[in-house]
Amino acid sequence: MQKVLNTMLLAVLLVCLSGCGRTDRQQDAVFLEEQTDSAEEAPDAEEPGVWYVEINGAVKKPGVYPVKEGCRIFEVVELAGGFTKNACLLSVNQAEAVKDEQQIYVYTKKEWKHQREQEDSKTEPEEDGKVNLNTADRESLMTLPGIGSAKADAIVAYREQKGLFQKPEDIMKVTGIKEGVFRRIEEFICVTK
Numbered sequence: 001m002q003k004v005l006n007t008m009l010l011a012v013l014l015v016c017l018s019g020c021g022r023t024d025r026q027q028d029a030v031f032l033e034e035q036t037d038s039a040e041e042a043p044d045a046e047e048p049g050v051w052y053v054e055i056n057g058a059v060k061k062p063g064v065y066p067v068k069e070g071c072r073i074f075e076v077v078e079l080a081g082g083f084t085k086n087a088c089l090l091s092v093n094q095a096e097a098v099k100d101e102q103q104i105y106v107y108t109k110k111e112w113k114h115q116r117e118q119e120d121s122k123t124e125p126e127e128d129g130k131v132n133l134n135t136a137d138r139e140s141l142m143t144l145p146g147i148g149s150a151k152a153d154a155i156v157a158y159r160e161q162k163g164l165f166q167k168p169e170d171i172m173k174v175t176g177i178k179e180g181v182f183r184r185i186e187e188f189i190c191v192t193k
Contacts, residue, residue, distance in 0.1 A: 051100035055080045058087035058106040071098050077106070088112035114160065130190040133171060134164045144185045151176055165191045 049069045053076050056062045060081030067076060074094035077083060091107035107115060118137055131140050141152035158174045165171060168189050172182050
């Protein structure tokens with residue numbers, strides 16, 4: 001009986017000393033493998049980046065939204081509460097992939113019609129090569145000295161909100177355009193109705 005007891009005690013001692021059959025290196029390898037597995041399972045390790053996209057116009061909740069990389073415009077529209085009832089669905093390609101820092105504008109049906117009319121009027125020749133303040137698009141306005149994208153947008157917005165310019169001097173009613181800018185562009189602009 002003593003012999004059996006000594007054999008069992010020796011077996012238990014050997015198992016304890018051997019680390020259940022693993023060497024220290026094997027235990028370290030298992031630990032590292034477990035750490036690697038848990039890192040791969042971490043949500044941020046494999047997820048695509050977060051982008052920020054701004055959407056304005058005919059949507060229910062305009063604003064800036066965080067989206068996942070590879071997101072489509074229709075998903076941004078959903079985040080913005082969907083289209084308003086007067087939105088022109090032709091004005092935006094809902095299947096288009098978005099880009100980080102992209103700005104999306106959804107036109108109303110009225111704005112879209114006005115945009116089409118402006119594009120049609122671009123084919124009309126301007127008076128003596130001058131830029132017509134009442135029909136020029138943003139790009140044409142930006143050809144004027146001292147008129148960048150912000151001032152061109154302000155001119156178009158003024159025209160849409162207040163109506164056509166009656167005389168070239170009326171451009172000074174646009175925010176950001178004072179007499180100095182007017183004097184620089186005076187010889188390059190005209191007003192026809």
